[in-house]
Each structure stands twice: as structure tokens, then as C-alpha cells.
Amino acid sequence: MTETPALHALWPAPLADGTVHATVTVPGSKSVTNRALVLAALAAEPGWVRRPLRSRDSQLMADALRALGVGIEETASSSSGDGSGGEAWRIIPAALHGPATVDVGNAGTVMRFLPPVATLASGDIRFDGDPRSYERPLGQVISALRTLGARIDDDGRGALPLTVQGGGALEGGVVEIDASNSSQFVSALLLSGPRFNQGVEVRHTGTALPSMPHIRMTVEMLRAAGAQVDTPEAGGEPNVWRVAPSALLGRDMVVEPDLSNAQPFLAAALITGGTVTIPDWPRRTTQPGDELRRIFTEMGGSCELTDAGLVFSGSGKIHGIDVDLNEVGELTPGIAAVAALADSPSTLRGVAHLRLHETDRLAALTAEINGLGGEVTETADGLHIRPRPLQGGVFHTYDDHRMATAGAVIGLAVEGVQIENVATTAKTLPDFPKMWARMLSGAGA
Template sequence: MTAPTAPAAPDWPAPRASGPVRAVVSLPGSKSLTNRALLLAALAGGPSVVRRALRSRDTLLMAAALTALGSAVDTAGEDWAVAPGPFDRDADVDCGLAGTVMRFVPPAAALSGGTVSFDGDPHMRTRPIGEVLAALRSLGVDVSPGDSLPFRVHGTGSVRGGHVVIDASASSQFVSALLLAGARYDEGVDVRHDGKPVPSLPHIDMTVAMLRKHGVEVDDSDPHRWAVAPGPIRAVDHVIEPDLSNAAPFLALAAVTGGTVNVRDWPGSTTQAGDALREILTSFGCTVERTDEGLTVQGPDRLSGIDVDLHDHGELTPAVAALCALADGPSHLRGVAHIRGHETDRLAALARELGGLGADVTEHPDGLSFRPAPLHGGVFHTYADHRMAHAGVVVGAAVEGVLVEDVATTSKTFPDFAGFWSGLF
């Protein structure tokens, strides 16, 4: 007899702002930085601490994956202690919906002396991973059976490493995945990209900067090549910056209500793609100021339309698209064909959901165009994608009657997002 399935959570009424919102926000830590720091700590030559780690589904999946391989990751407190251990056992890794787990862990698992099996949520079986697996095979790693989840990495305790050519035009994570473990390979790793431009280059810059902090020698002098020299990975304690991409809906709240939102502890220098919000929001007509206290955005009386290439900042597209749908002028977002391979096909989903609320939106192969149109309430579906939920709540702040389906998907990078968001109104 089949067990009854739990009823779906009711659609969440997104709060409508009755006037300008004024708020000070402290964001959780960066998922991108947390998961890179955890992986490098597990490969390092001694114990270390990841301070102010983001506690979310994606980061807990990474911690669980590294623990399954043989490390010890203590996630009990705000600061997570990591003790590297021998990767000497068979293991099962649940990737959930975390691209960083699916792509970053296999090159590390190749160093194991056991067989490591990977699987995840059903949608993850459609997300691209084949380039990473093909690269591992060319470096001498036994991976079976194919080029998508589920798959197995059959380790022998070491990886030859060397030169590899990949097409990283679908995701910068393909490059980062190989670089993060590359120093532990016998010959290091020399990755050359051959294909259309790599999206989200700031994320590769983030990986390179973190490797260098760990004492790893990286040559990135050629814009299409990254070479990691073989050698030890020094144990380093990291303090995780706030997740600047998670700032997008909060700063957008200032933009759509004519209010003022301050995000505390905004770094003066960062490799996070979310730092592009400063320029993007200025284009919409916002006043943006960074001080030692953080980043403050003052919304305008009316939102101007924008024309922007988000190729390097694709994760910001959903929140930016919501602002475009609310702007008084036409807008065009381009350069983001790669986000069709994210948690969902974000371009198709944004066109469908924003259009369902009345937006005049046209989907293009690599972006979206908007013309001003009155919006109305309705159900905004999220497709188990936290960034889609961000778009829904931003529209809901300006439009009565928006119901966000599965708002809990925001726990991927921001636990209790809905409660925190509601407390701002």
C-alpha cells in the first residue's frame, strides 16, 4: 500500500507594501563562498574553521557529502570546524538541487580510495554535468555510467591530472570544479576553455582567489586557461561574506516602494557577482551608496527601464526581471542563455510567470524584453527555484494579490526567508 503524500503547502500571500519600506538587513553568508571554503578545508593539510558559514540546504548537503567521503564537518554552531580525513571509503552523495555539490565534489571524490555514488532531486538529473565527468575521464578517472545523475566515481586514491579541454559555456562551475581539487592531482590541472564565452566569470575569480589564499599556485594569465600547480592546500580559516546575490530582493524592495534599505557589512572589495547590483540599481534610477556600515539603496519615484548584459551576473536575473516588469519604460535583459540550465529554465519560467501577472514580456534565446504594462495579482510559480521566489515577492510588494507557490524553496540559501521578508512590512 502506498503511503499518502503530504499535502502541498498553500500558496503564500506576498506582502504588499503600503508605503516606502525602510529597513536594515543583515544577510546570511554566501553560499558560493561557504561551499568553496568547505571543500578546500576538506582537502587541506590540517583542520580549519569556516566562520559565519551559511546554514542552508545547499551548504548542509556539501557538509554531508564531505563527511561521507571521510572528512569531519561540525555544523553545530555558527562557525563550522572542518577536519580533513582520508577519502578511503565507499560513499553516497545526495546533491539535492545544489549545483556546487554535483559539480565540485566529484573531482574531490576522484581522490578517494572507494566508489562514490552521486544522485539528487529529480530535476538535477537534467542539469548539465557531462563536461566535468568527461574531463575527469580524460584525466584518468573511472566514472560510470554516463553524463548525468546518477553516476559513480570509482577512485584509486590518486588522480594523474594534467591538461584538459572543456566547453564551460553552460556553467563557470565546470572550471571551478576542476580547479578546486586540482592541486591534489599528481600533475595538477591545466584547464582550457574552448567554446562560447564562459558565463559568471566572477565565480571563477572567486575560486582562484580562494585557492591562492590556501597557498595554491594558479596561473590565470590567459583569459581562456587556468592552471593549478600540484602541491599542498594550506589550512586556512575563512570568514564568509554576506551573500550579495541574496541582497537582490531586499534592495529591489527599496526600488519598488521608493523606500530605503541598508544591507549591513557590504564588502568594499569582493569577487561576488552580487556586487553588480550597485550599478544595476543605479540604472533603474536608484540612489546607491556604500559606507563602512553597508550598502544603502534609496528607491526613485519611478523606475526607469534598463538595457543590461547579465552574462557575468546571471543569478541576479529573476529579481532584475521583476523590476523590469514594474518599470515605467522598456527594458531588455541579455547574455543569459546559460540560466536555462539553472534550477529551472529561468528565462522560460520568468516569461511565463511574469506574463501571467500581466507583464508585457518577450522571451529571447538569451534574455527577456519588457514593455510597460499594468500588473495584477495571481499565482506565481517557483519551480523549486529560490531565485524565482525572489522575483515573485518583489512583484508582490508592488501588486496586490500575488500568491507565491512554494516560498519555502528559498531555504536553499536563506532559512526562514518568508518570515524575515514579512517582518520588513
């Protein structure tokens, strides 16, 4: 499986020499792309995924579905260099089958969304991935699938590597699951639920669910594909989601820009007192990144949704913030980077689950910002950040794309910051160094 090199070249994070004024076209949403691929693969007829994200995570998902027998025809890559452009993928469903091996890399969506899909295949489907993937929580998905009738061999680990002994169908039904570590546990079962003989009823039994916008995204996309979904928001029981058995429709899906990946570019406007425009920012979306409009405005910026997209401007001042990020935890690294440059302390709460992401993000942010002279204290469920004068140094990424972009944000204001393994941004944001340079040159990205 994919191995991570022990040593990586250091990337000198560019120092901003003035205010940033640029238009940045952000590639498609990873979360939308990978959900769209799964739903299209399970549909009863071919469909299209337009403007998909072409990145490591989405390529792992596409390759995995191909290994199971799904046809995915990709148009020629866009020449825009942003990973999207006019590209489109035609998805041709087929009878899922093994034997096959799936490389999940370190992609949470692949390692969690595809074992339920594999139960619908005939034959053994083995799942493996990067070393970090062995440490990420998966036991709740494994035990839930067993409750629903699946046969899975994981040698009792409750984690990767594992083999799903696909029987060509899954009975489905009612299952209880503690998804307090990841909303992806719920989404994983819902996405394949229409294809289970009895559908699925997922009952969350743990504490508050993190990243609820991602579950709402899953529900909306299921409904768009013709599934019947009952949710707590629609008057159902709290923490219970039901998906009826049905055929899924092949759709023509256009992927929104990844709003969470817009974060470092918006942060650049905030830090330098400049203006960045993100084209095609949706007026209505389930993406958690939409909260950046509110959070970064509270930290000193201003924004307006226009026909050109989201226009975000910094005021030249950065204020600290006290904020619960439970529903938008993936934004924490970028917010922490901006908070380290603010004029007052910040408290980021509700994100204990980040200890189980691509890396332990709370420990990583504490170590790396403090390594540059900052004062970050880890709390039970987040971070307390007291701004201090920072100096240059190596900012380690732990093979985590959002750590890399967080380091680049700090490097705008702190001379001599060097990012270890900036290439890890390819997980969801292709060509980030080139996009960053173009933004700073005023040419856009």
C-alpha cells in the same frame, strides 16, 4: 534521494503599504561557503569556516563531505535567525574514502565540485539527487575527469546519477572543456587541482564563459589556501587556468554576506522609494551580486558604501534597462521582476545559459510574469520586458529559490500575488518569509 512534493501551500506575498525603511542582515554567501568547505576538506591541516551560510545547499555540501570521511564540527546555531551570526564550522581533513552516497539535491556546486573530490577517495562514491538534477549539464565535468584519469560509471548519460570509482588519487594534467553552459565546470576542476598528481591545466574551448566572477572567486580562494594558480588575467593564455600540485593550508575563513541574496531587499527600497541598509557589504569582492549597486542605480536608485554597510535608496521611480547579464546571470530573476514594474521597457541579454539552471529561468520568468498580465518575450539569449499593469495570481517557483524571491518583489506592488512553494528559498536564504515580514515592518531582518 530527496523528492519534491507535488503540491505546495500558497504564500500570500505581502503588499507594501508605504516606503520601506529597514536594516537587513543577509546570511553568508552560498558560493563562498561551499568553496570554503571543499578547500578546507582538501587541506593538509584543520581550518575554520566562520559565518557560513546554513541552508539546504550548504548542508548538502557538508553532509557529502562527512560521508567521504571529513570531520565538520558545527558550533551552536546563532539566535539571530539569519543563518549566520557568530556560527563557525571547524573542518578536520581526513583520508577520503567510500563506499558512500552523496545527495546533491539540486545544488550545482555539490553536483559539480564533488565528483573531482571523489576521485581522490578510495572506494566507490555514488552521486544522486532531485529529479531536476538529472537534467542539469554535467557531461563536460565527467568527460574532463576521465581525460585526467578518473573512472566514472554514468551508463553513458553524461549526467546524474553516477558513480565515481575512486582510486585514492588522480593523475591530472591538461584537459579541454566547453564551459559555456556553466562556469562551475572550470571551478570544479580548479578546486581539486592542487591535489592531483600533476595539478591541472583547464583549457576552455567554447564560446564566452558565463559568470566569470565566480571563476575569479575560485582563483582567489585557492590562492588564499596556498595554491599556485596561473590565470588569463595574470598574463596567461586566454581561457586557460593552471593549478600547480601542492598541499593546501588550513585557513580561518570568514564568509561574506551573500550579495545576490540581498537583491530582493534592495529591490524593495527601489520599488517603494524607501531605504534599505545591508551591513557588512564588502568594499572589494568577487561576488557577482556587487553589480546590483550599478544596475539598480541605473534603474532609479542611489547607493552609498558607509561604515554601516551599503545604504540603498529608491527614488520613487523605476526605469527600464538594457543590460548584458552574462557575468551575473543569477541576478536575472530579480532584475526581471523590477523591470516588470518599470516606466519603460527593458532588455536583459547574455543569459541563454539560464535555461540550464535550477529550472529554465527564462521560460519560467516569461510564463509567470505574463500570467500576472505582463508582456515578456523570450529572446535567443535573454528577455525583453514591456511593462504592463499587473494583477494578482499564483506565481509558480519551479522549485527555484530565485523565482520565489522574484515573485515576492512583484507582490510588493501588486495586490493578490501568491507564491507557490516559498519554502524553496531555504536553498540559499533561510527564513525568507520571516525576513521579508520584518523588513516590511521596519524592524529589519
